Amino acid sequence: MKKLRYVLLFLIVLIVGGYFYLIQDFSKTSSLIIYNGTIITMENQADKPEAIFVKDGVIQMVGSKADVMQLKESNTEMIDLQGKTLMPGFIDPHTHPLVSALLIDMVDVSGFTHKSPEEVWAHLAKEVRKFEPGTWVFCRGLDPILTKNLASPHISKLDSIAPNNPLFIFAQTLHNYWANSLAFKAVGVTAQTKDPSKTSFYEKDAQGKLTGMIVEQAAMTAFKTRIFEEIGQKKLIKNLAMVMDNYAKAGNTTIVTTGLTTFKKNIIKLCEHFSSEKPTLFGQGLATLNIFPDRKPAVRHFVYVRHDAQHLLPDSPQNGDDFFKIVGVKYWYDGSPLAGSMYMRKPYFMSRLTRESIRINSGHRGKYLIRPTQMVKIIENLQKKGWQIATHAHGDQAIDDVLWAYETANKKATVKEFRHRLEHCMLLNEQNLKRMNTLNMTPSFHINFIYYYGDALKNDILGIERANRILKANTAFKNQVNPSLHADQPMYDSDPFSLMATAVNRKTKEGEAIGPQEMITVWQALQTMTINAAWQVKMENKIGSIKKGKYGDFVVLDQNPLKVDKASLRNIKILRTIVHGNTVFQK
Template sequence: MLNKELLLRKLNKLSADQVVINANVITMNPKQPQAEAIAVKNGKIIGVGSNAEINQFCSLQTEILDLKGKTLLPGFIESHTHMSVYASTLSLVDLFYLNTHSIEDIQTRIKQCAENTPEGTWIVGWGYDCARLAEKRHPNRWDLDKVAPNHPVFVHCFSAGHFGTANSLALEMAGITRDTPSPVGGEIIHDANGEPTGNLAKVPATAMVMKKIPPRTLADLVDGLRKCNEIYLKAGVTSIQEACLGGLDPNELIAYNQVISDNELSVRVTAMTYYELFEMLLSKGADLSELGVCSGCGDDRLKIGPVKIIAGGSLPTQTAALFEPYLGDPSNKGNLLFPQEKLNEVIFKYHKAGFQIAVHAIGDREIESVIEAFESALTRLPRANHRHRIEHCKLATEDQLDRIAKLGLNVTFYPAHTYYFGDQYRDIYLGPQRAARLNPMKSALNRGITFGLHGDSPLTPVSPLGLVCTSVVRETMSGDTQGPEQAISLTEALKAVTINGAYLVFEENIKGSIEIGKLADFVVLSEDPYKIAPRDIKDIQVDLTIIGGEIVYQRF
């Protein structure tokens, strides 16, 4: 017969490590939409129900978290973000568009940096938006030369990689002269006299200068990821889909491994790997089947997700490819980064190798090209449950959405751009009709297309609740309502930052809803989003972020 002490030990092994009680639990599980309490053991959910039901999981060793009626949801999933880029921007000259209002502001900050930096050392800034500058133009090389003639300088607009400006010394170091041809898919912009202005459009052109900038040290990248961890946790993000691993620096994977092994990165990471990183390995004689890397390999802290391909530009830099010209510039429809045959070839290569594929496409002409490439690949080699994705997909037409649904493609939409840039899209870049069609979520929902939501941080602040809010109310910063017919319900918006986000990378069985057996990743909110005005959802505070049952962020 067991003695009392031994019996207690055995019972304790079966009991919960933590329980949450007196909570307004929104589970995102349609079979059990709401609950009052949750039991957690070894970082996973072992019970969901009423206080009385969960009480049976308790022992003397169980930690009890009494939420006193607060609202708890599954942790938010950011389905397209650039944490590694964000980590880099923290050490750059801060030109973020919400705080930079003129070229003089840019010059002042570059000058301050130059005064404290040895001559000949690179100065890199990031984050301005030319439409928000008083001059309504990008800075040029002469603007930068005035304040830092003896430093190579490169400033990114907020749409990092899609547009940037180099000063004269940086152009010289990159070998760019008036006679240098634009690279395929990019543009070296010249003035009326044929001189390069320092403005470089699209990734192939900006890369000509960026590859001359000394790479970040591993220590710098690790330190940046530590700081980013706190930023994402404060917003209630428990999982991210890193949108371009290796796009700037092959050391990014090493840095992620280091901060995770040192327990300094709580946020779970599924990484989209930039296809050119694989292409580099293939050029050295490797074979895709021999790399030992595939979509889904890894663990619940860090795993490899889709292969990432960039097929176009961005709208604010007027480089995304459109069928109709940009507003006020009848000569500019943007350009595709790939000839159609080349894109078909690249997508088929990774489709055949068994990878999930995620392709950046914003403009309707880019989306058309990407759909054609997926149609070609899936016709040549049908594959069930591929879950290939189109990233951003902002200006998809009704016909294109029909084809996306037919092909079984998934999407992650970008509502943060409607909030932060919708007024500019309406007045400067697209006009009211096209601006109203940005992020056609309702049309996608009506076709059964699974989609997530993202903020593409650091391009916009990390705020899943902001994404939810804009998806429901479709309001810009000025309060203008754009495309109300594309608004979705609060429940659908919350699904898009929880269970749908998990589905996009084959993780719906381990996260995204509060169900027995799933990871105990939760967010606790200051208010119930169902009980306040929809436009106020963006102002809800995150009180607690919990990952694997452990509190990793606490507001007070």
């Protein structure tokens, strides 16, 4: 009798456990019919299918309503588009979910919110008073460009605003940072501390005293560890869950993290827990203990680990599944035009902004963060193991160097299968696009620099002639290198229509044209965020368009982007996002 009770108990555990396992297997979904609206397949612009049938997350039929309806099963979910537009879900090809989670509830000192320096500092002072003395105050988005006439704050100013709290501020570009005296003290950095390099350092004045500014990432490592500690694991996990939801809300069905900001295996496990097809034992265990959140269908996630976190690379690129996978390694070859660290052939334009806010001298043209010969070794090494590389390269000199490194590394080998990427590509010219085509490389453009910073690039940083040659999306299409567009969240929010609107209209927020010859069509813009971005992570046979055999990743829009006036592309709203047949967002 007692034995029977144990058997029963065992069976119950098995059934309940099995049930949870099954409902959390994101590939097991009931069937789906989508009909009664415009369907843009991104296969062929002339396609006009009426309906789609999806089963277990895979598209089984794209065709006439009559044919599709014949496949209807008793439990098929019917999605009536009511005349709205359906297209493949968007793929954010370059984003930073973990940094977004870190920044999401920091004090906002950005130029998107504050128009004058007075406003910035008054807001910060008010916020600081809400913190207990001794606790850290973190701020995000300080921006000497969008906030006109904002000078780089001196450490004495930061001390006067936060005399009793360690204070740390991220620049909008994430290439510069500022800290007050208590913050430097807390992490043990003094004026005597050795700078990590010539390009990443703690800025000092003529007397050798800290000015409060920290330039580029290596010098902020000590602070970064502290920030993670202060925010705490619980908060970070909660924030990351929110960030993942926001990607779906923005119409993304896949995100690509280009340099996951972590050295910890558990963070990889956490990301895997959010997105992978089946629950892992580790993730499930932590979810039971309420350390990880419960699983629910989420966006697909492909990850490039940071160059300095390669211990996180699995044994081979054949890891994970089509929901979560580590695909390569991210390197930074130069910095940002807004920080004076973009590496150019010719010097920066000299203006009050470059002199006083960005603080560079005449003749300055930025510098590489990696020696070109070192880059060759990096490429050879990673290619040997089959890894794809994504390299941050903004300036024309940086791009020249990186392409030289690829050509040198591949004199003998073939590079066809790698699809190495260049990120941001502000001054990528036609000649280099041709080289990229030969190398089978692909660019992702930081296109909203035009919209938000076009004015400053033109008048203060690059000069008119050079500013008109930035972000050559049209020339990239002509050279068949499968370009994509990105927001680089948290730089700008992940918002596909904002990016596509900029690529199509090539106008600043104030309405000024920047390099109009580089406008692309709406169809091309849609390609950048779907099939091209899929190609960049070698998923073009599974996602990025609506086709029999591909995954059921869709987005429902309130208007047809191919029909609206292209000036109003930015206003199209996301109504519903579906990943693998599972609705992950609905308005």
